[in-house]
Amino acid sequence: MSEPTIERIRVRYGETDQMGHAYYGNYMLWFEQARGAWCRARGFTYKELEEMGYKLPVVEVWAKYRGEVKYDDVIAVRIWIGEMRRAAIQFMYEVINETTGQVTTEGYTWHVFVADSMKVISIPPEIRLMMEKEPEN
Amino acid sequence: MSEPTIERIRVRYGETDQMGHAYYGNYMLWFEQARGAWCRARGFTYKELEEMGYKLPVVEVWAKYRGEVKYDDVIAVRIWIGEMRRAAIQFMYEVINETTGQVTTEGYTWHVFVADSMKVISIPPEIRLMMEKEPEN
Amino acid sequence: MSEPTIERIRVRYGETDQMGHAYYGNYMLWFEQARGAWCRARGFTYKELEEMGYKLPVVEVWAKYRGEVKYDDVIAVRIWIGEMRRAAIQFMYEVINETTGQVTTEGYTWHVFVADSMKVISIPPEIRLMMEKEPEN
Amino acid sequence: MSEPTIERIRVRYGETDQMGHAYYGNYMLWFEQARGAWCRARGFTYKELEEMGYKLPVVEVWAKYRGEVKYDDVIAVRIWIGEMRRAAIQFMYEVINETTGQVTTEGYTWHVFVADSMKVISIPPEIRLMMEKEPEN
Numbered sequence: 355m356s357e358p359t360i361e362r363i364r365v366r367y368g369e370t371d372q373m374g375h376a377y378y379g380n381y382m383l384w385f386e387q388a389r390g391a392w393c394r395a396r397g398f399t400y401k402e403l404e405e406m407g408y409k410l411p412v413v414e415v416w417a418k419y420r421g422e423v424k425y426d427d428v429i430a431v432r433i434w435i436g437e438m439r440r441a442a443i444q445f446m447y448e449v450i451n452e453t454t455g456q457v458t459t460e461g462y463t464w465h466v467f468v469a470d471s472m473k474v475i476s477i478p479p480e481i482r483l484m485m486e487k488e489p490e491n
Numbered sequence: 492m493s494e495p496t497i498e499r500i501r502v503r504y505g506e507t508d509q510m511g512h513a514y515y516g517n518y519m520l521w522f523e524q525a526r527g528a529w530c531r532a533r534g535f536t537y538k539e540l541e542e543m544g545y546k547l548p549v550v551e552v553w554a555k556y557r558g559e560v561k562y563d564d565v566i567a568v569r570i571w572i573g574e575m576r577r578a579a580i581q582f583m584y585e586v587i588n589e590t591t592g593q594v595t596t597e598g599y600t601w602h603v604f605v606a607d608s609m610k611v612i613s614i615p616p617e618i619r620l621m622m623e624k625e626p627e628n
Numbered sequence: 629m630s631e632p633t634i635e636r637i638r639v640r641y642g643e644t645d646q647m648g649h650a651y652y653g654n655y656m657l658w659f660e661q662a663r664g665a666w667c668r669a670r671g672f673t674y675k676e677l678e679e680m681g682y683k684l685p686v687v688e689v690w691a692k693y694r695g696e697v698k699y700d701d702v703i704a705v706r707i708w709i710g711e712m713r714r715a716a717i718q719f720m721y722e723v724i725n726e727t728t729g730q731v732t733t734e735g736y737t738w739h740v741f742v743a744d745s746m747k748v749i750s751i752p753p754e755i756r757l758m759m760e761k762e763p764e765n
Numbered sequence: 766m767s768e769p770t771i772e773r774i775r776v777r778y779g780e781t782d783q784m785g786h787a788y789y790g791n792y793m794l795w796f797e798q799a800r801g802a803w804c805r806a807r808g809f810t811y812k813e814l815e816e817m818g819y820k821l822p823v824v825e826v827w828a829k830y831r832g833e834v835k836y837d838d839v840i841a842v843r844i845w846i847g848e849m850r851r852a853a854i855q856f857m858y859e860v861i862n863e864t865t866g867q868v869t870t871e872g873y874t875w876h877v878f879v880a881d882s883m884k885v886i887s888i889p890p891e892i893r894l895m896m897e898k899e900p901e902n
Contacts, residue, residue: 366797366798367514368508368514368517371508372508372509372510372562373509375509377656378686379505379654379656382651382652382656383777387777390777399837400778401837409647412652413693414693415689417689426801426810503661504660512822515793518790519788519789527638527640527641527700537641538699548786548830552789552827552828554826554827556822556824556826562675563664563673563675641783642790645778645782651778651779698783699783
């Protein structure tokens with residue numbers, strides 16, 4: 355469960371702003387892409403979770419931006435589970451700018467587990483098992 | 492039907508890129524916002540159309556960028572119907588940068604009319620009526 | 629300084645995701661738009677700040693999502709200063725969904741004050757004055 | 766020069782809209798990512814072009830959307846040069862949804878070659894050479 359997954363992403367031109375850096379809101383898309391990779395490394399996809407009738411909407415986000423991320427930089431988003439509660443999960447993130455070698459950003463997102471009706475439910479045991487599986491390498 | 496509607500939009504920082512201009516893909520969001528305003532000026536909303544079981548997905552887009560649009564500029568998107576076919580509608584756009592006074596962009600989008608199942612259907616007569624109504628001022 | 633400014637924003641179709649809600653990353657664009665409005669209410673623009681050689685990059689963001697925001701909803705972003713330090717400013721946000729009447733989101737962003745070279749500097753007194761001015765109504 | 770380059774992209778959740786498909790404006794980001802890959806396949810990067818003082822802003826875009834692209838689908842963007850003029854370049858695109866096997870989108874973008882001052886210039890011979898190089902495989 356605590357084994358991090360790493361997702362590499364190349365920064366798009368449209369993800370920069372006139373300051374010449376990646377716009378702060380775009381990290382949310384990168385965090386999301388990392389969550390997808392995290393699932394995939396454990397043998398399932400977030401898409402499958404939704405097809406099973408579940409959703410994991412973001413209910414809280416925090417990010418601290420320390421270093422620069424620019425166009426065409428390759429970032430590595432490290433993602434791992436911070437905490438898993440009865441009906442909620444916290445993902446932790448660390449963004450390393452591989453082009454500059456710097457750790458540039460850290461953050462977390464909290465998600466609740468909801469059924470199709472958008473009702474918060476306890477994480478079903480079979481899903482908990484899928485999530486606690488060690489990643490395949 | 493041919494009466495243009497005008498939607499004013501202030502350019503966001505996150506809509507610029509490191510070239511210092513609005514990123515070319517963001518005009519698609521502005522065109523969409525203008526379509527929403529076009530409906531509203533005729534007494535209905537695109538949201539209501541979807542609630543009635545219809546959708547108008549974009550099947551073609553064209554845009555020509557002539558002038559500059561920068562952060563904090565106010566643009567006026569003029570939108571009008573170019574053509575209405577049995578199951579398809581073409582919207583035309585002209586973007587005026589009110590901050591500089593220039594006509595900066597022109598474009599069009601083609602949409603098909605689909606029912607909930609994503610099946611293309613003839614535009615129902617009552618919807619056609621709604622769309623052909625002169626705008627309220 | 630503590631007087632809130634309110635910025636109304638209508639949610640775009642492209643700001644939703646397949647869950648049917650506004651995507652969590654798009655709130656960052658709305659927070660930014662609210663910052664622009666906050667400056668404008670005090671008689672200057674963020675653009676002018678940049679033209680004077682200053683920038684206010686985001687160094688930290690936090691948001692808690694409580695309620696739903698959907699396509700075409702009108703949200704009101706209330707923004708005010710939480711704290712002002714020697715070289716840093718915290719903006720606070722509260723998002724009210726005017727379509728549903730719910731308070732849906734709260735958040736903050738921390739910004740540092742940098743000169744053109746991206747060097748952190750003390751907020752110049754004349755800028756501090758501009759920011760501490762009561763808003764014009 | 767006419768050899769296509771292929772860039773594979775996995776669709777992000779935030780790139781979908783409430784219709785359940787990728788939002789039409791996001792193809793512009795994918796086209797841009799494909800342009801970056803096209804340069805890279807020829808031994809240079811678009812970033813380097815900008816560092817040399819050149820820019821290639823988009824002056825026209827066209828896209829036709831035929832098939833569906835959904836969350837988590839992997840698309841392959843085929844990109845090749847349509848036409849190269851004295852001061853302008855046309856890129857052609859074909860998007861294949863590898864998840865469904867369908868050709869979903871075709872499009873083009875026109876770019877002008879500008880120097881730092883945003884003045885349109887003839888494509889310098891050394892740049893033309895870089896662009897006409899056969900891709901490295």
